[in-house]
Amino acid sequence: SDDSVVLERRTQRTKPPQMFQVVLLNDDFTPMEFVVHVIQEFFSKDRETATQIMLKIHLEGKGICGIYTRDVASTKVDQVLAASRAAGHPLQCLSEPVE
Numbered sequence: 001s002d003d004s005v006v007l008e009r010r011t012q013r014t015k016p017p018q019m020f021q022v023v024l025l026n027d028d029f030t031p032m033e034f035v036v037h038v039i040q041e042f043f044s045k046d047r048e049t050a051t052q053i054m055l056k057i058h059l060e061g062k063g064i065c066g067i068y069t070r071d072v073a074s075t076k077v078d079q080v081l082a083a084s085r086a087a088g089h090p091l092q093c094l095s096e097p098v099e
C-alpha cells in the first residue's frame, strides 16, 4: 500500500524582487527649476522634498530620486531622459541595483 505522506506548504516562498535606485547626475547647464520639476513629476515628491534632492545633487554630484522594481526604474529613466531632451537639457539619469 502507499503510506507516503504529503505535507502542505503553508508559507509562501516568493523572494522579494531586486530593487533599483534611480539616480540623477549633476551637470553645469540644466536649470535648477527644471530638475525640481522633474523630481516632482516623475518621482512624486512635494516641492520642498524635490528642492532638497536637487540641491544635494548639485552639491554632491548625484542623488537618489526613488527606488523601484527593474521595469518601473527603467521607465522612470526613459521618461526623465525624454523630458530633458525635449526641453534641450543635458540632464543625465540612470538606474542601478540596490546593494
Ligand code: TYC
Pocket (backbone or CB within 6 Å): 024, 025, 026, 027, 028, 029, 030, 031, 032, 035, 054, 057, 058, 091
Ligand atoms: N548644477 C545645475 C545648475 O547649477 C543644477 C542641477 C542640479 C543640474 C541637479 C542637474 O541633476 C542636476 N544649474
